[in-house]
Every structure is written in C-alpha cells, then in structure tokens.
C-alpha cells in the first residue's frame with residue numbers, strides 16, 4: 001500500500017503545487033486534501049486527476065480554525081486510514097493586511113533593504129477577528145487547529161517500527177518580537193501572522209522533544225515570497241504582475257523571491273524525500289530560487305534573534321554563557337507547548353458542556 005499523505009490548505013497556492021509535485025514523484029501515494037471549502041477541494045482534486053489520472057486522491061472537510069471541525073475530521077481520517085506517513089500543516093491566513101509604506105520607504109535606504117524584502121519585517125500589520133470558539137482567528141488557523149490535529153492523529157503518526165513526518169509551512173515573517181508567551185493568541189498586538197508563525201517554529205521544537213522517541217519528526221519550512229491568494233490580499237494581483245520584472249531583478253540580491261507556488265513548495269517536497277532521522281530539529285528549511293531560476297532547499301538555524309537570550313547575556317555578569325542558547329529556546333518552546341495543552345483542555349471542556357447542554 002502507498003504512503004498516506006495529508007495536506008491542509010491543499011486547494012490552492014503552495015499546498016496545491018505540493019500535491020502536484022508529490023503525485024509526479026510517486027503515483028502510488030494516497031493523497032488526502034484537507035480543505036474547508038468542498039467546492040474548491042473538488043476543483044483541486046479534479047485538476048490533480050487531470051494531470052495524474054490514476055492517482056488516489058481523496059478529500060476531507062477540514063476547517064482548521066474550528067475545534068469541532070478538526071475533531072470530526074480527525075475521527076474520519078482515523079476511520080479511513082491505519083497510518084499517516086506525512087502530515088503537511090500548510091493552511092494559513094493573513095486577514096486584512098496593511099502595508100506600512102512609510103516603513104517600506106525608510107527601509108529602502110536603511111542598509112537593511114534586502115532583509116526587509118526577504119522577511120517583510122516591520123512592514124505588515126493585520127486586523128484579527130474571533131472564531132466561533134472564541135479564539136483569535138489567525139492563531140486558531142495557523143497554529144492551534146494544527147496542534148489539535150497532530151494530537152488527534154497521534155495513533156496514526158506513532159506506529160512502532162515506522163517513522164512519520166509533520167511538516168509546517170512557516171514563514172520568514174515569523175518574528176520573535178511579535179510573539180509573547182503571556183499572549184500566545186496575540187490578542188493585544190497587530191502582528192498576529194508573525195506571532196503565529198514564530199509560534200509554529202517553537203511548537204515544532206516541542207513536538208520533536210515530545211514525539212521523536214515515538215518515531216514522529218517535525219520540521220518547519222519557509223516558502224519565500226510566493227504569488228498566491230494570500231499575497232493577492234496584500235497587494236492586488238495586477239500590481240504584483242506590474243512589478244514582476246522588478247521582482248525578477250531583486251532575485252539577483254535575495255533568493256527568497258520564489259514567486260511561483262511550484263518553487264515555494266520546494267522545501268516541502270525536499271523534506272518528503274529525506275530520512276526524518278537525519279533532519280535538524282533546530283533548522284528551518286528554506287525554499288530558495290536563484291537569480292537564474294534554479295530551485296534549491298537550504299537549512300538555516302531557527303530563531304537566532306532570541307531576545308530572552310540577548311537580555312540574559314547582556315546582564316553583567318551574564319547568568320548564562322552563550323552555549324546555553326539552545327536550552328533557553330527549548331524552555332520557551334516547552335512553555336508554549338504546556339500553554340497549548342492547557343488551552344486544548346479548556347476548549348474540549350467547553351465543547352463537552354455545549355454537547356451536554358444540547359442533549360439535556
């Protein structure tokens with residue numbers, strides 16, 4: 001039987017491009033598309049079957065921002081399959097983005113222009129909303145729903161003698177400065193996207209600590225800047241098309257302008273072909289495209305700008321030598337993991353109470 005792969009947010013952009021690449025590589029795969037919108041999911045399945053008529057593609061209705069939907073979908077997946085080899089946690093949103101053009105103009109002449117183009121740091125804010133579960137929507141979609149999904153699919157991922165991979169689509173926009181352990185949902189800030197992506201980097205570390213002994217390996221990837229529905233929400237598509245020659249030119253200076261979903265999916269696809277035991281849990285795997293248009297994957301250390309480390313090390317005398325850095329990263333990721341477990345407990349209790357309310 002072929003390997004089982006579940007991809008969330010598979011009906012468009014990077015997720016759909018990944019599915020195409022996976023099927024081109026391995027026609028025996030059992031590919032499951034986790035999508036919230038069934039019409040768009042059917043269209044994606046149809047497109048995949050046109051290029052791979054013999055492929056085994058199925059759909060699971062999954063809204064990762066809804067606790068009820070995640071629990072129901074996981075139950076259905078456990079019913080359909082007895083294994084899960086790859087879980088791609090790719091669905092993501094950046095609602096109501098606002099570009100700070102003043103900061104962009106300043107950044108152009110700051111000596112950090114390339115960094116700004118590759119990370120979007122300091123340029124973007126978003127207006128978040130609440131889900132029906134009362135959670136911040138960006139947090140619920142980009143992080144918490146996926147966390148719950150991993151927890152629910154534990155029996156399929158952890159199988160004696162077999163290994164499996166959990167792969168997060170993170171972002172170069174993941175910023176330590178946007179994330180706060182006391183406000184993991186980012187209720188009080190205007191950069192929920194950066195916060196949620198930084199949290200996914202931390203969570204991946206925690207998942208490795210928790211699950212490696214059971215054969216589950218978690219990695220994070222960074223797709224670069226890709227033209228998808230997400231980026232068309234930041235600037236209209238005609239404007240992106242208009243500045244495309246400029247972006248090709250910028251590729252000479254930053255290889256993070258992957259631009260096409262196929263290129264953005266490079267690291268996701270590359271991880272599919274790796275032995276998970278050989279992967280570095282502290283690396284973030286970047287999809288990169290050279291000035292000449294060649295794709296490659298490069299691991300870069302995750303969270304090198306940890307301000308807690310800096311604060312501690314700047315104290316005199318420093319309570320920690322520099323080589324304690326990884327331990328402190330580990331402490332933050334453990335703390336996040338505990339907070340997510342506590343939140344999971346709360347939402348499960350709330351759902352139980354609601355169910356009891358309906359039956360009595």
Ligand SMILES: NC(=O)C1=CN([C@@H]2O[C@H](COP(=O)(O)OP(=O)(O)OC[C@H]3O[C@@H](n4cnc5c(N)ncnc54)[C@H](OP(=O)(O)O)[C@@H]3O)[C@@H](O)[C@H]2O)C=CC1
Nearest residue numbers: 009011012013014063064065091092171225226228229230
């Ligand atoms: N484009 C870029 O430059 C970058 C993107 N990324 C990340 O890549 C990932 C894929 O985004 P991208 O392909 O660019 O954008 P798209 O908007 O094309 O894809 C996002 C996918 O996520 C799905 N999705 C959104 N919310 C939910 C939900 N609640 N439940 C289930 N599915 C959901 C969307 O479904 P629907 O069609 O129903 O909305 C869609 O299939 C995201 O995690 C994004 O943050 C990271 C760095 C850069």
Ligand SMILES: CC(C)CCC[C@@H](C)[C@H]1CC[C@H]2C3=C(CC[C@]12C)[C@@]1(C)CCC(=O)C[C@@H]1CC3
Nearest residue numbers: 099116117118119120123171172173225234243
């Ligand atoms: C000449 C143009 C390239 C000017 C575009 C300016 C900005 C709108 C963009 C520069 C860097 C971009 C970027 C993203 C969005 C658009 C920019 C801020 C992302 C934040 C999109 C989502 C991500 O996950 C990472 C991207 C990093 C770079």
